[in-house]
Amino acid sequence: MTAVRAGRSLISLSLGVGLILTACTGGHSTGGGSPSASHPVTIASFDFVESEILAQLYAQALQAKGYPVRLLLDAGTRELLQPALAEGLVDLVPEYSGSALSFLSLGARRASSNVELTHQALLEALDPSAAVALASAPAQDANAVVVTQATADRYGLATISDLSDVASTLTFGGPPECPQRPLCLLGLKNVYGLTFAESIGLDTGGTLTLQALRAGSIDVALMFTTDPAIAAEHLVVLTDDRGLQPAENVTPVVRQAVLTQYGSAFTYAVDAVSARLTTSELQLLIGRVSLAGDPARLVAAQWLKDQGLT
Secondary structure (H helix, E strand, C coil): CCHHHHHCCCCCHHHHHHHHHHHHHHCCECCCCCCCCCCCEEEECCCCHHHHHHHHHHHHHHHHCCCCEEEECCCCCHHHHHHHHHCCCCCEEEEEHHHHHHHHCCCCCCCCCCHHHHHHHHHHHCCCCCEEECCCCCCECCEEEEECHHHHHHHCCCEHHHHHHCHHHCEEEECCCHHHCCCCHHHHHHHHCCCCCEEEECCCCCHHHHHHHHHCCCCEEEEECCCHHHHHCCCEECECCCCCCCCCEEEEEEEHHHHHHHCHHHHHHHHHHHHHCCHHHHHHHHHHHHCCCCCHHHHHHHHHHHCCCC
C-alpha cells in the first residue's frame, strides 16, 4: 500500500487505541474449543476492502488449523494499527513491506524495488522483541502507471521509459497530491524525465480516474497493481523499468509473543497463505468483493478451499 494512499483520514491515536482495546475485549472470536480460546489471536485490517480480504484469509486459515482467532476489521490506518500492535492490542496485521518500512523508520529508510532487500530492511526496522515480519507474499499493492490497450498499441508502450518520446503530448491523471509525491509525478520527472502536456487531479486510484481513462479524458493514469479494473478493462500496466516504485509485497507482521506461544506451526500456516497469494489472485478476490458484491468472508473462504488450505 503505497505512500500515495497516505491521504486517508487519520483517527485520533488516543481515541483509536481505546476503541481497539474495547473491540479486542468485547469482540467475537472466530475460534473455539482451544485451551487458549480466552486469549485469541487478534487479526486487524486497515480501513479498505483489500485489507479486509487479507485479514479474512489469514484468520480463516489459522482457524482451520485450530488456532483461536478474533477479527478486528476496518480498524483504521497504519498510524493507528502499528502502535496498537506494539502495545499488544492486536497480534497480526497484513502489512505492505515498503510502506511499513517507511513508516517505522520515519522515512529515513526508503524501500527499494528489490523484494528481498526491502523485506530484510523491514525485519531490521521492527523491534524483534516485539514484532516480526513473516514471509512476504508475491502479491504487491504498488503504484502502477496504466494506459488503455489502444494507447499502448498506438505509441508502442510497454515500459514507463517508452513514454519519453510522447509524454509531452499526453494527459496524466491521478491523485490531486500527485505532482508533489516522489512516487508519482515528481518521481516520474526525476527518474524518467517525463513531463506531461497536462496533469489532472482526480482521485486515489478510484472510479474518477478509471472513468477518465475509459472516456479518453486522460491518456495515462496512476492506479494500483491490485485494482480489479486492470484485468476487467484490459488495461496495460507499464513496466517500471527504472525501479521507481518500492516493493510493496503483502507481509504479515506478527507479535513475537504470539510466535513464541504457538511456535513454527503457526508461522507455517501463515506462510502457506502468503506463498499462494499473487497480485493477479488478489485482483480477482478484490473484484469479487468490490465489483460483484460478494462478502469478503465468503470470498476468502472459497479461495482458501480452492488452494487446499482449509
